[in-house]
Amino acid sequence: MDRKPFNGPPRSDLIIGRNPVLEALKAGRQIDSVYICGEGGSLSLIAGLAKEQGAVIKQASRQKLDEMSGGAAHQGVIALCACAEYVEIKDILEAAKSKNEPPFVIICDGIEDPHNLGAIIRTAECAGVHGVIIPKRRSASLNETVFKTSAGAASWVPVARVANIPAAIDELKRQGLWIYGTDASGEDYTKTDLKGPIGLVIGSEGFGIGKLTASKCDFMLRLPLKGKITSLNASVAAGIFMYEALRQREAADGK
Numbered sequence: 001m002d003r004k005p006f007n008g009p010p011r012s013d014l015i016i017g018r019n020p021v022l023e024a025l026k027a028g029r030q031i032d033s034v035y036i037c038g039e040g041g042s043l044s045l046i047a048g049l050a051k052e053q054g055a056v057i058k059q060a061s062r063q064k065l066d067e068m069s070g071g072a073a074h075q076g077v078i079a080l081c082a083c084a085e086y087v088e089i090k091d092i093l094e095a096a097k098s099k100n101e102p103p104f105v106i107i108c109d110g111i112e113d114p115h116n117l118g119a120i121i122r123t124a125e126c127a128g129v130h131g132v133i134i135p136k137r138r139s140a141s142l143n144e145t146v147f148k149t150s151a152g153a154a155s156w157v158p159v160a161r162v163a164n165i166p167a168a169i170d171e172l173k174r175q176g177l178w179i180y181g182t183d184a185s186g187e188d189y190t191k192t193d194l195k196g197p198i199g200l201v202i203g204s205e206g207f208g209i210g211k212l213t214a215s216k217c218d219f220m221l222r223l224p225l226k227g228k229i230t231s232l233n234a235s236v237a238a239g240i241f242m243y244e245a246l247r248q249r250e251a252a253d254g255k
Helices: 018-026 041-052 062-069 089-098 114-126 144-149 165-174 211-216 234-252
Strands: 014-016 031-036 056-059 077-081 104-109 131-135 159-162 178-188 198-203 219-222
Touching: 014 018, 014 062, 018 031, 018 041, 018 077, 031 041, 031 062, 041 056, 041 077, 062 077, 089 131, 089 159, 089 165, 104 114, 104 165, 104 234, 114 131, 114 144, 114 234, 131 165, 159 165, 165 178, 165 198, 165 211, 178 211, 178 234, 198 234
Parallel strands: 031 056, 104 131, 104 198, 131 159, 178 198, 178 219
Antiparallel strands: 014 077, 031 077
């Protein structure tokens, strides 16, 4: 049977093979995801350590690992490194407190395209956002593509990765933040007060904000759309909302 050609050498953010992955986990290296084909023996040990450290475990076919490794001997396991360390939500709020500013948080509800996530993080850094929250599942993560697309901003903007976005919103609310969703049914974004402690939810590229997440939002904001296309790219929309919040905040500060 003919095999598909490999897609060039492996990426620089991959750790390939059982011993290299195991040693990286033992050393406490920030691992984003671990792709595993098979079970038992050292693979089970790797999966257990990775789970303890908060990495996402993904079952993968041998063909998938062959393609990822670019022909290198993967022995049934490949780890994907994070380009920056994940933080806790409390760290994001502490970052705002240290600047004596009301918290400004971006919540990404299922942004799966790493280019979009990178662009959102880049704009967030420029707009003075204190941190970004992403889910562990059904989301892009802090991989090499995100780092490149963010132009390095992923090294400066704190990113928290949580198991459950609605639960994270509840935590933010307990800390006094107002949560703003983004949806065509919402209010005009320019007529809404965004100066205080806020969390801004950006929905996925294809489906927008999930129903449960939407139910947790205090307000919904919308952008005017005058053409035949019914939505903007997620990162473009996020940028418009972020800079409106920045405009309002600077106006309130007399800048």
